[in-house]
Amino acid sequence: MLKHLTTEAINPASESLDDFTTYEIVQVINSQDAGVAEAVGKQAKPIAEAIDVIADRLAKSGRLIYFGAGTSGRLGVLDASECPPTFNSDPKQVVGLIAGGPIALTTSVEGAEDHPELAVQDLQSINLSAKDVVVGIATSGRTPYVVGGLDYAQQIGAFAIGLACNDNNELASRCNVAITPVVGPEILSGSTRMKAGTATKMVLNMLSTGAMIRLGKTFGNLMVDLRATNTKLNARAIRIVEAATDLGDAEADELLKSCGGEVKTAILVYHSGKKPEEARKLLKDADGHLKQALRTAGGEASPD
Template sequence: MLDHLTTEASNPASEDLDELSTLDLVNLINDQDAGVAIAVGKQSVQIASAIDAISSRLLQSGRLIYFGAGTSGRLGVLDAAECPPTFSSDPSQVIGLIAGGPSAMTNAVEGAEDNPELGAKDLQSLGLSAEDVVVGIATSGRTPYVIGGLDYAREMGAYAIGLTCNDNSELHSHCDLVIAPVVGPEIISGSTRMKAGTATKMVLNMLSTGAMIRQGKTFGNLMVDLRATNSKLNQRAKRIVKAATKLSDDAASRVLLECDGEVKTAIMVHHTGETAQRARSLLNDANGHLRQAIERMTGGT
């Protein structure tokens, strides 16, 4: 039953929705959206715990796997797809699954979300192991596809995280950790692609970004785990090297060329005076954390 779910309730602020002027409609949506960040902020401790769990598993060659149905599944697939271009991560490191398969990204697959065995089967097809972390996304907190997948994940010893927008949902008893930003009723009753979808996107951004930062993918706020393989990326790489080293355009280009376009390696070479080969070795010893590698060589100066 959906009657008890906050996300399915009627929103008193939008009872005359179809009578509003366009400007009033826009203002109402904006006012309602303003509370989403507050709801997500109330889950900061849980989100931080999730990031630490994900980072720990990724460091041990585990994977982050999102799965869900409908909007929830689409948002997970989107976040996973953005990791390789943003962080130069291996495409197999962060994976998104949607009930009904890839075609469900653009077309609804009727009944796919109602099958708990399908959730388990989709994870099984990936060779799920105890080293992995799964994030089951279900706004309602009751989607059978997600609950079936979470149960299977726990059987396999994977760390199971549930993401929902309802408190005290069924999801809570099927995972190791629950993140539950309660955004309240939508302006269109039950249209959870709106506030709930926004909250979900915000949480997923935090999970993947936080985990990647913990993997050493940034230096300050710079995307340093980048290799220049085309003209656009070469310009971006040069800008990043300049920002991290204060080198001139020509000098940044030279050190990047010396380092085969590897931004991290180029910055390491500049700060330590080591060869590119030695810089790569030092970075590897520091598990890819550029700042740690530099500080080990320079004594923190």
Template structure:
């Protein structure tokens, strides 16, 4: 019942919403949004556990698969789509599925979220299997599409995570792990694209980024596995090589050219004075972790 959902309740702070000036409206929004980070922080242990599982499954060849309806589905698709350019991940490693398919990204598809079979069909279409992690996203915690998707995923051996924003969510009872940031009533009753949507985005940021960091996609806080596919990312790659090595930007550009645009390779070539081929060999030995590859090279070249 919607009456039992906190996200559907009336927010006392916004009962006079339509009488506020723009400045008052902005202050109210900001005050309510400020509560979101605390709600997510209370789920820190669950989020950390999820990152460990996701990183382990990805390392072993599994995938991270988000699925949801409406705003929840759109946010999953958004997070998945940003992984390849940010982390040079395989486009099939993190997948976002929205009820109703691609048309639902722009316009609601009637009845998709209430389907009792569509999620299973969608997960079957991407070949969900036992190494995968399936993250069902449903602010209410009761969306039929997501509930049945979690059940399908469990039957096929995938690890399941439920992300909701309401206490006592059905989704939490079904999933192997539950993440439930309780953001409270929205300033527009039931408009979960607001605080609940923000909380969802924050959690998804942590899940994908945390897992990718565990997989060695950063060096310190530098984005060393990005794809320089446009002018902005090309400039960023050059800057990262320069920051990591201390070389001038012009030399960093030349180093990247020699290393076919591979940031990690360029850094190792400079730091360890080896060929690009040897740099790639050591990256492979270190499972893609730049810091570990440099340590291996350092140990190999240490005086005995």
């Protein structure tokens, strides 16, 4: 029952919310949000466990698949969509599914979350396999769409992760790893797009970013596998090359162009003296890990 869920409880800090001044509304929301990071931090161990599994599966041609309803589904789709430009990952490598389909990203699709069989159909439509990892997202921990999807994932041998914001939730018994940041009652009772949504976004950021770091998508804290698809990202690519070399803007831009816009290749070429094609082979042999390729080439670079 909803009344037993922490995320549906009445928050005493906001019982007179409609009498607050605008400034007081801002203050109470901010004060409540301050505890979200602590709730997520308490889940560090299961989050780390999940990251290691995700990285291992992705390295072996598996996929990371998020699925959920409403805000939970939208956040999963958002995180998945940001992986290709940030990490130059294959768009099919991290996938987001939402109950009700793409139209549900901008419009409420009433009742879609109540049908577990729809999750099965969605996962079957993308050919979910035992090589994949799924993350079922339901802040309540009881959404039928997510419960059904996790059950199906386990039936076929995929690794199942459950993400909820209530203790003793139904997802926990239906997954291999349960991540449960309990953020407490919302300022606006039951509006889980707020604290629970923020916690969900934080966890998903950790899962995808942590896995991509493990896959060699970074050099120190530099996004060396980003895809420069617009002016902003091209400028960022130049700054990254500058940060990892002694080059200025014009020289870094010229080096990038000579390497087909590939940041990793450019950095390796600079520090090793290799030609771009030789650098690409070194990177391939190192499974994309720039530091390992630099060591093989005899380079000593490290990001600032």
